[in-house]
Amino acid sequence: MDLSMLKPIAVTRALASLVLVTITSTAFAAYDLNLPEPAAPLTRQMFDLHMLTTWIATIIMVVIIAIVGYAIIKFRKSKNYEADQNFHTSAFGTWSWILVPVIVLGIDLTIAGSAGDALKAVEDYSQKNDVTIKVIGSQWKWTYEYMDDGIKVVSNMLPEEKAGKHYLRAVDNPLVLPVNKRIRLLHTATDVNHAWWVPEIAYKKDAIPGYINETWTKIEKEGTYRGQCAELCGTGHAFMPIVVEAVSEEKYEAWKAKQKMALAQAQAEASSDKVWSKDELYSKGEKLYNTNCAACHQANGAGIPGVFPALAGSKIATGDKAGHIDIVLNGKAGTAMAAWGKQLNDLEIAAIITYERNAWGNNKNDTVQPADIKSARK
Ligand code: HEC
Ligand SMILES: [Cu+2]
Known part of the structure; x- marks a missing residue:
């Protein structure tokens, strides 16, 4: 390389910004000399x-x-020392x-x-496991399925204003686990490789699409453990932190009961024949959009030009309902747009679509009902 090409001013500037980034970076908050204290x-x-x-x-x-x-x-x-020739x-x-x-x-x-x-x-898988969790990595969030209880937790990174000092290491819904139980973790992914890593309680293992990797742990101390995706998985790689909440067995049982009740309620609501008002769907849809879709299409619906299409003013989001329902329900093969029909229920999809058709100046002034999604699924 011809070094004379590097302009001294540009080099100084680059170094100065590197120093600035290093000393002001929030990652510094987690700086420590040794590995974190193990808890398993x-x-x-x-x-x-x-x-x-x-x-x-x-x-x-x-x-x-x-x-x-x-x-x-x-x-x-x-000192004129002479080497020993007979050593x-x-x-x-x-x-x-x-x-x-x-x-x-x-x-x-x-x-x-x-x-x-x-x-x-x-590699010792001979012992009986008390809890089995399927850990699913996706761009850019974690989904936890409690295999014995039918509970599903979707874990998204919290935005800076909500996360405070734990920004980039905080999520909306943590993985809740009991202490002193043997926990089996089954790792997989829906799109590209990810890796689930929480240094205090578990070791790194790749999450590979179409493949299941097994690990296990037993947490000894109650508390909050933070980790992150450890496999470069795309532009949002830094934005899929992991939070594990380790609680006593009683608290764990109570949490599970609450989750199951909420699930039953949501299912009953989704399968009822109720016709929902536009306002009800819109406010439900806004929340769901922000947790599921905003990472790519952005909270203001503007997308990221050239990568994720804008939904504000989009031909599909302001076009006929069937086309709009189709892309959300079935996704688009070969792109980052997933088939949400597998992850969300009819009411949730209807609410999101209604929101998209009426937010950001789309003003279609119509609704999509759960019944529309149900018939589109056939
Ligand atoms: C991981 C990124 C990602 C997420 C998350 C995502 N999408 Fe998409 N979406 C895309 C991409 C990429 C396309 C463009 C696909 C194509 O090439 O036609 C797209 C296209 C669309 C379109 C068609 C827009 C147009 O005018 O072409 C709609 C509508 C849509 N997405 C809705 C949603 C909804 C609703 C959600 C949440 C439930 C969602 N998307 C979540 C990446 C994403
Ligand atoms: Cu990842």
């Missing part, structure tokens, strides 16, 4: 392994620096050829033994 047996095992290797490396470094330092001073040229024939010289490799091998085997134990524990 497996992560503790990994943490101990990390500490073991760190200490071994530190001791070796100190010993070597001491020997090198000593040699540099003691045997320096200015290798001395007893120390001879035995050190054997002793040093033996010590190195001993250290290696100590680390390998610990690492082997940790790996075996990671």
